[in-house]
Amino acid sequence: MSAIQSTAERPVFGSITLKAVMALTGIVLYGFVFVHMVGNIQLYQGPEKINGYAAFLKSVPPLLWGTRITLLAAVLLHALAAFTLWRRNLAARPVGYAHQSFQAAGITSRTMYWTGPVIALFVIYHLLHFTLGSAHSQFSHTDVYTNVVVGFSNVWVSGFYVLAMLALGFHLFHGGFSLFQTLGLRTPKYEKPIKLVLAVLCTVIVVVNVSFPIAVLAGLVK
Amino acid sequence: MSGSKDINIKLRIWRQKGPGTKGGLVSYDVPGVSTDSSFLEMLDLVNERLMEKGDEPIAIDHDCREGICGACSLVINGVPHGPRAATTTCQLHMRSFHEGQTITVEPWMAKAFPVIKDLIVDRSAYDRIIAAGGFVSVNTGVGVDANAIPVPKENAELAMDAAACIGCGACAAACPNASAMLFVGAKVSHLGLLPQGQPERQERVLKMVEQMDAEGFGGCTNMGECEAACPKEIKLEVIARMNRDYIGAKVTKRPKGADKGGGA
Known part of the structure; x- marks a missing residue:
């Protein structure tokens, strides 16, 4: 080829490949968030119902561990790809603008680098709080209902859950839209329906999840 | 064109001696700019005044000046090609700005577009x-x-x-x-x-x-x-x-x- 070809090194994993990894793992995590939210609604049906559901989830160990390993792999791949792309994006503009005006970027897209790590921290805390129990004062491996009531009675803990859920809602809205774009599935025909469905879905996820700590604090679940 | 008038503006322009050197914003007071002039014509005026004083003119990229070649390349007040939608820098006119306005002008900032001089990038x-x-x-x-x-x-x-x-x-x-x-x-x-x-x-x-x-x-x-x-x-x-x-x-x-x- 001609001398115009650059000798610059190309990365092993191309940017679109990494974005596709994020999109595909994002679908898995989207599915988990939705199912987890639906399952949690049983909190409103009393201790027997939600404790029974928890026992049911743990009743087939291979299925439980298969799901856990899949989710862990999805989270790690998602975070690793995001971290790699973030490093490259930072390096792509070593000298920044003194004055940069945003014309199109909304709050959800501009906060992705913040909402992602906030959700990661939340997931770690959430596992210590309600799965392993080491961050819980009176943890029981079988009584999920009491764990939730006791855990959410702390205003600071509940406040953090509410904040994390808002971050999750923002992240899922832009992430959901982005995954269609990244996988090349965004077309003019479906653009508006996709955004509408995502807006409704993210609102439902945030409202339902936020309702649990608020219901405990308000004394509706005790 | 009716409504033409002269305005006084203040420019903050990125000056950089060459590739790999440290650049920075330099302020210039620019009185008497016709609102009918294009953004590049305004910079031509600034450069004429700089040269009359014996100063180094500001290096800018430009070619066709009719919006089709893609040579002009200025980030004006934080937006590439300035505030008008679907308009290149050369087709942007000073009537888009107002009396006394401070306008920041920077080059395309990207590792892949290294600055050659001032506002010109490779x-x-x-x-x-x-x-x-x-x-x-x-x-x-x-x-x-x-x-x-x-x-x-x-x-x-x-x-x-x-x-x-x-x-x-x-x-x-x-x-x-x-x-x-x-x-x-x-x-x-x-x-x-x-x-x-x-x-x-x-x-x-x-x-x-x-x-x-x-x-x-x-x-x-x-x-x-x-x-x-x-x-x-x-x-x-x-x-x-x-x-x-x-x-x-x-x-x-x-x-x-x-x-x-x-x-x-």
């Missing part, structure tokens, strides 16, 4: 991306008859829309990640939509994206700043098309030496 990274695959190979000789190859009307229109890209670099300049995906998407779409572009379609998208990454451009995070800044109104849809083509090519491209199938 955009040959885009040329190398084109050289990597942004073309259609044809035999020389007699021209093919018009309409010998049928092209669906819609594809012709979409290809033409993508071909409106003048390669100015505003997309990468506007992108918070300095991503060039709107540019590459436009070129991949332009050629990939036409029958003449089919033989090299997979090779093209793979090689252009590979070169784009090698040049050190960032990745798309779907913020839409490129689309808003593009003077030729290229749509984000071209990035979706590029992603679709790239993923498709990655997945379906046959490895070298693979069984070529039957046939006598």
Whole structure:
């Protein structure tokens, strides 16, 4: 080829490949968030119902561990790809603008680098709080209902859950839209329906999840 | 033009002696600017005054000054090509600014677009991306008859829309990640939509994206700043098309030496 070809090194994993990894793992995590939210609604049906559901989830160990390993792999791949792309994006503009005006970027897209790590921290805390129990004062491996009531009675803990859920809602809205774009599935025909469905879905996820700590604090679940 | 008047403005302009040196913003008071002058004519006036004083003029890129070549390249008040939508810097007029306004002018800021001097950047990274695959190979000789190859009307229109890209670099300049995906998407779409572009379609998208990454451009995070800044109104849809083509090519491209199938 001609001398115009650059000798610059190309990365092993191309940017679109990494974005596709994020999109595909994002679908898995989207599915988990939705199912987890639906399952949690049983909190409103009393201790027997939600404790029974928890026992049911743990009743087939291979299925439980298969799901856990899949989710862990999805989270790690998602975070690793995001971290790699973030490093490259930072390096792509070593000298920044003194004055940069945003014309199109909304709050959800501009906060992705913040909402992602906030959700990661939340997931770690959430596992210590309600799965392993080491961050819980009176943890029981079988009584999920009491764990939730006791855990959410702390205003600071509940406040953090509410904040994390808002971050999750923002992240899922832009992430959901982005995954269609990244996988090349965004077309003019479906653009508006996709955004509408995502807006409704993210609102439902945030409202339902936020309702649990608020219901405990308000004394509706005790 | 009625309503023409003179305004006094203050410029904060990026001055940089050469590649690799440290640049910074320098302020200039510019009295008596006609609102009928273009942004580049205003800078011409500033440069004339600088030269009269024996100072070094501000280096700027410009060529056709009619909005079609893609040479002009200024980030004006934080937006590539300034505040008017679908308008290149050369077609921006001082009537878009007001008396006493402070205007910040910076070059395209990206690792892949190193500053040559002041407001001029080296955009040959885009040329190398084109050289990597942004073309259609044809035999020389007699021209093919018009309409010998049928092209669906819609594809012709979409290809033409993508071909409106003048390669100015505003997309990468506007992108918070300095991503060039709107540019590459436009070129991949332009050629990939036409029958003449089919033989090299997979090779093209793979090689252009590979070169784009090698040049050190960032990745798309779907913020839409490129689309808003593009003077030729290229749509984000071209990035979706590029992603679709790239993923498709990655997945379906046959490895070298693979069984070529039957046939006598």
